[in-house]
Amino acid sequence: xxxxxxxxxxxxxxxxxxxxxxxxxxxxxxxxxxxxxxxxxxxxxxxxxxxxxxxxxxxxxxxxxxxxxxxxxxxxxxxxxxxxxxxxxxxxxxxxxxxxxxxxxxxxxxxx
Amino acid sequence: xxxxxxxxxxxxxxxxxxxxxxxxxxxxxxxxxxxxxxxxxxxxxxxxxxxxxxxxxxxxxxxxxxxxxxxxxxxxxxxxxxxxxxxxxxxxxxxxxxxxxxxxxxxxxxxxx
Numbered sequence: 001x002x003x004x005x006x007x008x009x010x011x012x013x014x015x016x017x018x019x020x021x022x023x024x025x026x027x028x029x030x031x032x033x034x035x036x037x038x039x040x041x042x043x044x045x046x047x048x049x050x051x052x053x054x055x056x057x058x059x060x061x062x063x064x065x066x067x068x069x070x071x072x073x074x075x076x077x078x079x080x081x082x083x084x085x086x087x088x089x090x091x092x093x094x095x096x097x098x099x100x101x102x103x104x105x106x107x108x109x110x111x112x
Numbered sequence: 113x114x115x116x117x118x119x120x121x122x123x124x125x126x127x128x129x130x131x132x133x134x135x136x137x138x139x140x141x142x143x144x145x146x147x148x149x150x151x152x153x154x155x156x157x158x159x160x161x162x163x164x165x166x167x168x169x170x171x172x173x174x175x176x177x178x179x180x181x182x183x184x185x186x187x188x189x190x191x192x193x194x195x196x197x198x199x200x201x202x203x204x205x206x207x208x209x210x211x212x213x214x215x216x217x218x219x220x221x222x223x224x225x
Contacts, residue, residue, distance in 0.1 A: 043202075045212040045213065
């Protein structure tokens with residue numbers, strides 16, 4: 001069975017640009033969460049979606065947005081990129097809210 | 113606000129030695145996870161601890177959970193170089209957005225010959 005897949009794996013963007021990251025959850029999983037991991041830190045929660053509805057939002061600015069599609073895949077959008085947005089973005093899927101989360105390989109975003 | 117603290121943040125061990133990583137959290141939760149992360153890689157699930165007194169073992173690693181003390185430990189027995197990685201504990205944030213995890217800062221473990 002395929003695990004959580006994220007695309008792209010690496011991305012370089014310029015300050016002020018916009019970026020879209022994609023995540024496909026494990027088959028049968030209906031919950032997708034997004035985390036940002038800055039180098040040397042633990043992952044920080046950005047969003048959670050369950051059954052296509054936003055169920056939670058972390059302490060991130062409105063430049064960050066996300067959505068979940070009918071097939072439970074998800075996109076994370078970041079507008080007006082800042083240097084500080086450079087990080088590893090992790091997607092996690094779980095069967096439903098509160099069950100074990102499995103992480104994808106991440107998207108390494110570099111903003112220059 | 114749920115906070116998760118790990119210590120130590122850095123750990124340099126010799127092969128063959130034992131050591132324990134500690135994870136404290138600030139509010140009630142009965143679900144705790146341990147993850148391993150290799151440099152530049154994603155998070156690999158090690159243990160899921162779901163109740164007070166839970167103990168799980170895999171190879172040279174053993175994790176336990178004391179929900180009354182709000183403490184989990186990850187014990188390393190007879191360390192080997194392959195265990196070098198960063199280890200994170202994470203707690204379910206029931207008080208906030210249900211289902212999201214609050215992570216500690218991680219413990220960077222280096223096992224030297």
